[in-house]
Amino acid sequence: MSLGFSRILTLWLVLGCLLSCCLPVRGASPDDPTTNRIDPVVLERVFQEVKTPFKYGIVLRPPPGLKIDCPNVFRFGGRWYMVYVQFENDPQGYTTQLAVSDDLLQWQPLGTILERGSPGSWDAANAAGGLALVDPEWGGSHALFSYENRYWMSYLGGPNPGYETPPLMIGLAHTDHPARPGLWSKLPSPILRPDDPDSRPFENGVLFKSHIFRDETGALGAPFVMFYNARPPRGDESIGIAVSDDLRTWRRYGSEPVIAAERPKGLKHGVICGDPQIVRMHGYWVMFYFGAFWKPGAFNTFAVSRDLKHWTAWTGPDLVAPSEPWDREFAHKPWVLKYEGVVYHFYCAVGDQGRVIALATSRDLRAEQRPPAPPPLPTLWLIGDSTVQTTTAGQMGWGTPLPRFFDTNAVRIVNRARGGRSSRTFFTEGLWDKVRAELRPGDFVLIQFGHNDGGPLDQGRARASLRGTGAETLCITNRTTGWKETVYTYGHYLRRYIREAREHGATPIILSPVPRNRWQENRVIRNHADYAGWAATVAHEEKVPFIDLNERVARHYESLGREKVTSRYFNAGDETHTTAEGAEVTARIVAQALAAFTDLPISRWVRTVSEPAAWERQ
Numbered sequence: 001m002s003l004g005f006s007r008i009l010t011l012w013l014v015l016g017c018l019l020s021c022c023l024p025v026r027g028a029s030p031d032d033p034t035t036n037r038i039d040p041v042v043l044e045r046v047f048q049e050v051k052t053p054f055k056y057g058i059v060l061r062p063p064p065g066l067k068i069d070c071p072n073v074f075r076f077g078g079r080w081y082m083v084y085v086q087f088e089n090d091p092q093g094y095t096t097q098l099a100v101s102d103d104l105l106q107w108q109p110l111g112t113i114l115e116r117g118s119p120g121s122w123d124a125a126n127a128a129g130g131l132a133l134v135d136p137e138w139g140g141s142h143a144l145f146s147y148e149n150r151y152w153m154s155y156l157g158g159p160n161p162g163y164e165t166p167p168l169m170i171g172l173a174h175t176d177h178p179a180r181p182g183l184w185s186k187l188p189s190p191i192l193r194p195d196d197p198d199s200r201p202f203e204n205g206v207l208f209k210s211h212i213f214r215d216e217t218g219a220l221g222a223p224f225v226m227f228y229n230a231r232p233p234r235g236d237e238s239i240g241i242a243v244s245d246d247l248r249t250w251r252r253y254g255s256e257p258v259i260a261a262e263r264p265k266g267l268k269h270g271v272i273c274g275d276p277q278i279v280r281m282h283g284y285w286v287m288f289y290f291g292a293f294w295k296p297g298a299f300n301t302f303a304v305s306r307d308l309k310h311w312t313a314w315t316g317p318d319l320v321a322p323s324e325p326w327d328r329e330f331a332h333k334p335w336v337l338k339y340e341g342v343v344y345h346f347y348c349a350v351g352d353q354g355r356v357i358a359l360a361t362s363r364d365l366r367a368e369q370r371p372p373a374p375p376p377l378p379t380l381w382l383i384g385d386s387t388v389q390t391t392t393a394g395q396m397g398w399g400t401p402l403p404r405f406f407d408t409n410a411v412r413i414v415n416r417a418r419g420g421r422s423s424r425t426f427f428t429e430g431l432w433d434k435v436r437a438e439l440r441p442g443d444f445v446l447i448q449f450g451h452n453d454g455g456p457l458d459q460g461r462a463r464a465s466l467r468g469t470g471a472e473t474l475c476i477t478n479r480t481t482g483w484k485e486t487v488y489t490y491g492h493y494l495r496r497y498i499r500e501a502r503e504h505g506a507t508p509i510i511l512s513p514v515p516r517n518r519w520q521e522n523r524v525i526r527n528h529a530d531y532a533g534w535a536a537t538v539a540h541e542e543k544v545p546f547i548d549l550n551e552r553v554a555r556h557y558e559s560l561g562r563e564k565v566t567s568r569y570f571n572a573g574d575e576t577h578t579t580a581e582g583a584e585v586t587a588r589i590v591a592q593a594l595a596a597f598t599d600l601p602i603s604r605w606v607r608t609v610s611e612p613a614a615w616e617r618q
Contacts, residue, residue: 034178036310038284043314046286046304049138050336051319052345052360058326059346060099060357061109062086068097070209070275070334071346072131075142076179077504078376078440080104082346083113083153084357085128093159094128096153098181103373105131105365106346107187107357111181115155115174122190123171124156126164129184130154132172132212132247134429135437138281139338143437145214145430147247148486148498150174152315154210154226168206169193170228172248177453177503191250192231198252202238202260203230207392209275209333212247216429219308220253223483225256227287229274236263237272239289241308246484257304258311259287261294269293275333287321288312290332292348298321298332301345319345320360326351327358377412379600381435381506383426383497384448386419386577387514395577398514398586404607405591411605422463423449423493428485433498441505444602446590447497449550450513451488451532465490469534469541490531494538507600510539510549514586517575519562524554545600547593554588 047585060082062068067087074081080101085094095115099107117123133145143150153172158168169190175182176497191616194204231237238257261271272292279286285305292298297319303311319329327349335346342363349358382388388399399415406413416435418426426432428450439445453465458476466472469491477484494510501508512532518525526532532550537547557565569582571573578586595606 006044018463029617036306036314038304042069043304043555044310046281046284046302047314047316047319049281050288050302050343050345052198052336052343052362054361055320056105056326056359056361056362056365057324058349058353058356059105059359060084060109062356066091068357069348069355070130070136070333071127071348071357072277073142073335073337073346074131074134074144074146074178075437076144079179080142081129081179082107082328082357086112087163087355089118091125092163093125093158093161094156096127096155096184097130098179101178105140105359106491111371113175113181113184113346114153114186115521116502117157117159120159122157122159122169123155123186123518125161125169126156126158127171128156128209129173129187130209130211133214135434136213136278136280138279138437138544139284141418141434141437142337142339143430143433145177145433147214150245151178151474152175152212153184154191154212155186156208156210156302167194168208170210171228181462187248189267191248192226192228194244196252200240200252200255202232202235202257203240205231205235208237211276211278214430215280215308218481218483221479221482226280227248227276227278229272229276229289231270234270236260236270237274238308239273239287241274245482246502250386254309256310259289259313261291264294267293270299277335286609288334288336290334292330292332299331300332300345300371301494320347322351324349326353326356328352329561331358343398347404376440377410378442378444378601379412379414379438380406381439381443382413382415382448383435383445384417384511385421385451386417386611387451388417388448389415390419390577392419392442392577393423394571394579395574396504396583397578398578398583398590400587401580401584402587403589404584405551407605407607408586411602417448420461420463421449422452422465423490423497424453424465424487425461425463426492427496432500436500436504439501439504439506443501443504443506444600444603445501445506445508446511447494447508448511448513449494449536450490452532457487465493467530467535469494491534491538498538498542498544507602508543509545509547509594509597511536511547511590514538514556514578515550515554517557517566517570522558522562526550526554531564534543544553545597548588549586549593552589552593556585556589 070085072083082099098110101107114127114129135143157171170192173184173186175184208229224244226242240257240258241253244250252599271294277288299318303313303343305311328351330350333348345360389397403413455464459479466489498508514533
């Protein structure tokens with residue numbers, strides 16, 4: 001995983017004499033290593049996208065006498081956070097630390113989030129963490145996705161003090177708030193060991209750094225995928241795969257490593273491919289990783305895959321390599337992200353400043369004169385289903401025209417509703433975590449779910465929540481995918497949105513679901529007996545603002561009559577999704593309701609709308 005200072009300079013000099021060019025890296029496969037090669041044109045395109053020729057310099061230093069390593073970066077609450085490891089003394093071994101930044105350039109340490117275990121425990125000497133379930137989409141949200149109401153990291157652990165003294169295993173830890181500097185909770189036992197029954201020859205000595213992400217395509221037959229580097233006794237470090245259905249129980253995938261380097265002829269010690277980071281880029285999977293000793297020094301590079309099984313390694317210029325006094329020995333351990341058009345490549349630098357975290361970028365940020373960013377506007381976030389936002393032709397959700405009723409110089413409106421989602425699947429698909437990545441104090445969140453919360457729990461789209469507002473749960477195995485999940489009530493999910501919005505200093509507002517165009521005699525059918533009523537109950541119990549959109553819109557429909565509503569607000573055969581005119585009417589009703597919350601700042605941002613009718617003030 002890391003490289004000891006006692007052998008750094010000697011190895012580098014020896015290798016410099018042995019090698020004058022890059023030796024080949026093989027992209028192996030659990031199936032057939034000769035198939036599914038990536039076209040060189042694609043590799044070149046990826047390189048041009050991710051290259052970072054401008055070294056910004058050191059962005060994080062350790063306390064005196066210590067060393068830091070392995071940066072992992074995520075976004076939460078509108079700020080950037082870095083998880084990284086620290087090599088301690090007395091006794092020697094790793095802990096895991098957290099730092100924060102507002103611009104990805106200036107970082108402030110916050111403290112330890114993963115301590116070593118108690119004496120005699122399996123991780124008594126080492127607890128070197130790396131983020132699990134970061135949004136893998138290149139240039140995406142950079143959010144840390146939750147699973148089973150928690151955020152996760154995997155970590156390298158071992159019982160014996162010293163520099164990575166075997167045995168080393170992989171453990172798992174979790175927290176309910178990843179931006180707080182408190183300690184994460186650990187699972188009691190490692191999730192992968194070098195002596196597991198299914199351990200393969202290339203990993204039966206030591207397990208190192210791991211990277212876990214969620215693959216919604218299930219390409220490897222499971223939702224959770226782990227890439228990690230490992231080595232046999234006195235062997236080479238290479239990268240293999242494990243998979244899991246529940247994040248806690250893992251099984252190896254394939255019999256061989258997927259990335260490994262050839263040892264140069266005559267070299268008497270091992271070579272390294274390690275610290276994988278996986279992103280999804282333009283329809284391909286890209287793995288950033290570091291190499292060491294199959295050419296001089298340690299450096300960062302990448303490989304590309306279509307299916308996560310077959311990888312083609314890039315053999316062109318390194319993404320980051322030693323070149324400056326502060327990284328002259330090693331420039332390795334990548335974490336690469338794209339934000340607002342700039343690629344940021346964080347890495348561990350070893351040189352005349354010790355072991356530190358450095359940064360290279362795709363633009364020369366030191367040469368640019370960046371004006372101070374203006375204070376961000378408060379944001380009104382919309383979360384819900386297709387009645388709030390839809391992309392289907394001829395339909396419109398009420399969230400689309402809502403900005404017409406607001407002063408958008410005073411407030412930013414972001415519609416994150418997604419068609420087909422329920423209160424449950426908006427969580428499980430990570431859509432809420434993407435909102436949390438940007439949610440700030442002073443923001444507001446409009447929450448409307450219910451249209452998709454019925455139906456099957458464990459097959460097909462499997463999006464239903466349990467009925468009601470209680471604490472009931474049900475553990476299911478999806479009969480379509482085989483994936484496991486704990487399902488909660490509709491009210492539980494609403495309460496979680498409320499609690500977590502408040503944790504960010506935002507104000508949640510609950511809305512009952514808009515009514516469908518269903519009538520009984522001359523009255524629109526309400527759903528106060530279920531989702532609208534449950535939404536009202538949760539809002540009352542949690543003491544949050546509530547808009548009974550079900551009742552307000554139904555009364556407006558009744559004032560026009562069934563014929564006009566059907567012909568103007570809905571398309572033929574659709575009782576749920578409104579036309580543009582229907583969406584604007586509903587948006588106006590929402591704005592009127594928000595304007596009535598005179599004790600909240602949001603009321604001041606609403607533009608003048610027609611006076612509400614008497615029934616709308618009730």
